[in-house]
Structures are given as C-alpha cells and as structure tokens.
Amino acid sequence: MSTVAFAVIAILTLAAALAAATLQKLMHAALSFAVMFVGISAFFFLLGAEFVGLVQIFVYIGAVAVLIVFTILLTRDDTGKVRSFNWGGVIVAIAVFVGLVWAIAKTKSLPLTPSQIEPITVQRIGELLMTNYVWPLQCVGVLLTAALIGALILVMEEKS
Amino acid sequence: MSGRAPDWLVQIISSLINIVALLGVFLTLFALISVLERKILGRMQNRYGPNRVGPFGLFQPVADGIKMLIKEDIVPARADKIVHFLAPVLIAAAAILTLGVIPYGRNMTPFTIDGGILFFFAVGSATELMVFMAGWGSNNKYSMLGAMRAIAQMISYELPLIITVLPVVMIVGSLNPDKIVGAQAAYSLGFIPHWFVFTPWGATAFILFFVSGLVESNRTPFDVPEGESEIVAGHMTEYSGFKYATFFMAEYIGMFAISGLGVTLFLGGWHAPVHFLEFIPSYVWFFVKLSILLFVYIWLRGTLPRTRIDQIMNFAWKFMLPMAFTCVVAAAVWHYTGRGLRGWLWSLAVIAAVYFTLSILLDTRRKFAPRTYRFAE
Numbered sequence: 001m002s003t004v005a006f007a008v009i010a011i012l013t014l015a016a017a018l019a020a021a022t023l024q025k026l027m028h029a030a031l032s033f034a035v036m037f038v039g040i041s042a043f044f045f046l047l048g049a050e051f052v053g054l055v056q057i058f059v060y061i062g063a064v065a066v067l068i069v070f071t072i073l074l075t076r077d078d079t080g081k082v083r084s085f086n087w088g089g090v091i092v093a094i095a096v097f098v099g100l101v102w103a104i105a106k107t108k109s110l111p112l113t114p115s116q117i118e119p120i121t122v123q124r125i126g127e128l129l130m131t132n133y134v135w136p137l138q139c140v141g142v143l144l145t146a147a148l149i150g151a152l153i154l155v156m157e158e159k160s
Numbered sequence: 161m162s163g164r165a166p167d168w169l170v171q172i173i174s175s176l177i178n179i180v181a182l183l184g185v186f187l188t189l190f191a192l193i194s195v196l197e198r199k200i201l202g203r204m205q206n207r208y209g210p211n212r213v214g215p216f217g218l219f220q221p222v223a224d225g226i227k228m229l230i231k232e233d234i235v236p237a238r239a240d241k242i243v244h245f246l247a248p249v250l251i252a253a254a255a256i257l258t259l260g261v262i263p264y265g266r267n268m269t270p271f272t273i274d275g276g277i278l279f280f281f282a283v284g285s286a287t288e289l290m291v292f293m294a295g296w297g298s299n300n301k302y303s304m305l306g307a308m309r310a311i312a313q314m315i316s317y318e319l320p321l322i323i324t325v326l327p328v329v330m331i332v333g334s335l336n337p338d339k340i341v342g343a344q345a346a347y348s349l350g351f352i353p354h355w356f357v358f359t360p361w362g363a364t365a366f367i368l369f370f371v372s373g374l375v376e377s378n379r380t381p382f383d384v385p386e387g388e389s390e391i392v393a394g395h396m397t398e399y400s401g402f403k404y405a406t407f408f409m410a411e412y413i414g415m416f417a418i419s420g421l422g423v424t425l426f427l428g429g430w431h432a433p434v435h436f437l438e439f440i441p442s443y444v445w446f447f448v449k450l451s452i453l454l455f456v457y458i459w460l461r462g463t464l465p466r467t468r469i470d471q472i473m474n475f476a477w478k479f480m481l482p483m484a485f486t487c488v489v490a491a492a493v494w495h496y497t498g499r500g501l502r503g504w505l506w507s508l509a510v511i512a513a514v515y516f517t518l519s520i521l522l523d524t525r526r527k528f529a530p531r532t533y534r535f536a537e
Binding site: 025027028031034050051054055057058061062063065066069070073123 | 275282286288289293296311
C-alpha cells in the first residue's frame with residue numbers, strides 16, 4: 001500500500017517539478033511549483049510526520065506560492081510571453097543533484113529498528129520548541145517582526 | 161485474518177463512507193441554506209422570498225441546480241483554459257477538505273489527526289492561491305482586481321483568525337479538535353457548561369474569530385471581493401453556469417467549515433448546554449449550534465451595508481490584531497490566576513484595559529477638519 005502510494009506521489013511530484021522547470025509560461029511554472037510543494041507534504045504525511053507536512057502546506061502553499069505569484073505579477077509585464085529554455089539552470093541543477101547523490105552515497109546508513117523511533121506528536125514538538133529550542137524560536141520571532149516593520153516603513157505614506 | 165476483507169480494502173471503504181456522509185450532509189445543508197437564506201432575507205426586507213417551487217419554495221435549490229447545469233459554459237477566448245477550469249474545482253476541493261477535521265458528534269470526527277486545527281488552516285490558506293488562479297486565469301481586469309482584493313483581505317484576516325484560536329490551543333494544550341471539545345465537557349453546578357465562550361478571553365476571541373470568519377468566507381459586510389457595483393463580481397466575473405455554482409458552493413461550504421470550527425473551539429462542540437440534556441444525540445447539538453451561527457451570518461447580510469476595502473484593512477491591522485494578541489495574554493492570565501472566579505475577573509480586566517486604550521487611540525471623531533480625498537480630488 002505505502003509502496004504504491006510512494007510511487008504515485010513520487011511520479012506526481014517529479015512531474016510537477018519538471019513542469020515547473022520547463023513550462024513556457026512563467027505563471028504556469030509557478031503553479032506547478034505549488035503542486036510540487038503539495039507532493040512533498042504528501043511525502044511527509046506518508047512518513048508519519050504530520051506536523052511537518054501541515055507546516056509545509058501552510059507555509060509553502062499559503063504564503064510562498066502566493067508570494068511568488070504576486071512577485072511575478074507585480075514585477076514584470078511579460079507574464080504572457082514565452083520564455084526560452086535556460087541551459088545555465090540545467091547545469092546548476094545537475095551539479096546540485098550530483099553533489100547530493102555523492103553526499104548521500106558517502107554517508108553510512110545507520111541501522112534503525114522501528115521500535116526506537118517514538119512517534120513525533122505535535123505536543124512533543126511544542127515541548128521541544130519551548131525548552132531546547134526557545135532561543136532559535138525567539139530569534140526567528142525578532143527577525144520576522146523586523147521584516148514586518150520594514151514592510152510597514154516601505155509602504156508608509158510620506159508626509160509632504 | 162481469514163474471512164475478513166484485506167486491510168487496504170477496509171481502509172479505502174471506511175474512508176469512502178466518511179466522504180460520502182460528509183458530502184451528502186453538507187451538500188444537502190448547502191441546498192437548504194441557499195433557499196433559507198433567501199427566505200430569511202426576504203422576511204427582513206419585507207417580501208416573501210422564493211415561494212413558487214414546491215411547498216414553501218423548498219424545491220427552489222433543485223430548480224436552481226437544473227438551471228445552472230443546463231446553462232452554457234462560457235470561457236473567454238483569451239482566458240488560460242486550464243487555470244480557468246481548475247480554479248473552481250480546487251477551491252471546492254479545499255473547502256470540502258476543511259470539513260473533514262471537525263468533530264460532529266461523539267466519536268464522529270471523519271479524519272482524526274493530531275494537528276487537526278493546523279490542518280484546517282493549512283488547507284484553508286490554499287484557497288488564496290485558487291482565488292488568484294481564478295482571477296488570473298480569466299484574463300480580465302475586473303477578475304484580477306477582485307482576486308487581489310480577496311487575497312489582500314484574506315491574508316490580513318488570517319492573522320487574527322489564527323491568533324484567536326491560539327488561546328484555546330494554549331489552554332487545552334492540544335491541536336486535536338476532539339481534545340478541545342473534551343476540555344469543554346464539564347459543568348459547574350450541573351448547568352453552567354465549561355465552554356470557552358463563557359470566559360472573558362473566550363468571548364472576545366469568539367467575536368474576533370466570528371468577524372474574521374465573515375471576512376474569510378467573503379460574506380457581507382466584507383464582500384468587497386465580489387463588489388458587484390464596482391468590479392462586477394470580482395474573480396467570478398468570467399464564470400458562468402456550473403462553474404459559477406461551484407464557486408458559490410465553495411463559499412458556503414467554507415462558511416459551514418468556519419462556523420463548525422467556531423462551535424468546536426468556543427461553543428463546546430457537540431456537548432449539550434445543560435447536563436440533563438446530554439441524552440439528546442450529540443450531533444443534534446452540533447447542528448443546532450451550527451444553525452444558530454449560520455443564522456447570524458444571514459442576519460448580518462440582511463442588516464449591514466458593505467464596508468470599503470481601506471476600512472476593512474484598517475480594522476484588521478489596528479483593532480483586530482491587537483485584540484487577538486490581548487486574548488492570548490488574557491488566557492495566560494486566566495490560567496495562572498487559577499482558572500476560577502479570580503482568573504475570570506483578572507482576564508476581564510486585561511481585555512477591558514486594552515479595549516478602552518485602543519478605542520481612545522483609534523478614535524477619529526475628535527479631529528474636526530474638512531474632509532480630504534487622496535485620489536478623488
């Protein structure tokens with residue numbers, strides 16, 4: 001069952017990623033990118049990491065995809081035009097892929113028995129965030145507040 | 161395991177039963193509410209409303225459905241065909257998915273998941289992208305403007321919406337809707353239910369949640385994305401026939417979902433208001449509470465005029481957001497002063513202090529000056 005699900009999700013995710021890289025219209029590429037994010041969150045669900053999967057949808061579909069789409073819409077007027085194939089991107093992608101495969105192949109896989117992994121619940125994540133990782137959390141909070149204030153200053157009306 | 165169906169078959173069939181039940185109940189409710197809304201609005205505006213088809217006009221939704229189905233499906237020549245087609249399909253799918261995590265009765269949660277509340281908002285936040293697809297795919301200025309307005313107000317109000325849920329999650333200590341309902345199960349003296357709406361922070365959070373829910377489901381008085389007098393019908397301008405009906409349905413289902421979540425979070429879910437009435441089935445109580453909230457939605461539509469987009473934005477960032485944060489603080493105060501009468505009074509004091517400070521700060525009545533226009537000079 002889970003093997004079949006893995007295969008289906010993998011094919012869909014890869015197809016969406018490929019579409020995002022090759023589609024002619026920029027907006028279509030952005031939307032396929034969003035589909036790919038859904039595929040990745042489906043993987044997280046399949047692995048039992050519900051929280052990560054949900055945050056993936058929340059952040060990447062609800063925020064990042066909307067941000068990308070808006071950026072495309074607001075910064076360029078050639079959204080309808082056809083773009084040419086980007087060979088530089090292909091070379092970068094292949095380099096990253098080879099690097100990742102090399103790193104993964106070099107890493108020794110640790111023997112893990114299923115009983116050792118306790119299920120990661122939302123409650124456990126919350127406890128860890130509030131104890132071990134409280135300072136990183138606070139730093140992210142400060143960073144986001146700074147970004148919010150920066151955005152406000154950018155759009156504030158100048159009094160003449 | 162002999163004599164039993166294989167596990168995967170059991171899994172698929174039990175999911176299918178859930179899906180069919182959800183769709184059956186909520187599509188029927190949609191049909192019912194569409195005619196009831198017109199009836200109630202008619203009553204409020206001193207007219208009859210639909211009363212021709214069937215007894216009391218109850219078969220009106222059937223007639224509407226047939227009309228929508230046989231209408232010509234018009235797609236603009238320069239529209240992006242695929243995106244234009246996918247937008248209503250996906251928007252309805254997202255709306256129906258959010259229904260899955262709400263507990264409708266005792267052991268009646270279709271999709272039990274540890275982070276149910278998070279699931280609700282994660283899937284709900286995807287709606288913004290679908291609205292954008294509808295606006296952009298139509299290749300029409302009005303559609304795009306409507307989509308922009310819709311996304312702007314949805315993003316702005318998502319913040320207070322989620323932050324008002326936070327105090328409940330904090331007090332219960334779980335994102336699981338079943339546990340949140342379970343935390344509101346007790347009664348004081350046998351007749352005062354421990355619903356969160358009866359605490360000062362809960363009442364404030366519920367009102368803020370309800371208003372944000374109004375905005376998220378694009379209902380009057382926050383229906384500027386549709387704004388038919390300014391931008392025709394917003395992102396739905398270029399949709400006709402059944403695609404338009406799908407948008408309409410998604411909007412109503414979103415309204416059911418957000419009201420259902422409100423019932424779960426603040427109104428005690430499927431619990432009875434008094435202890436000796438618990439013998440009435442739990443789902444009856446859930447749907448009674450849901451119907452009351454839906455009636456308030458219709459009531460507001462019948463009585464309030466549409467607000468301007470800048471008023472909506474100012475309201476979100478200057479009033480709703482600080483009040484939502486205050487709810488979080490007040491819930492913490494309630495928790496640390498012992499969850500009793502003392503905690504009740506202290507959290508009320510916190511909320512009242514912030515409320516009055518905000519109303520003094522945001523008071524614009526004291527500035528008497530000739531009216532200025534930014535763009536319409």
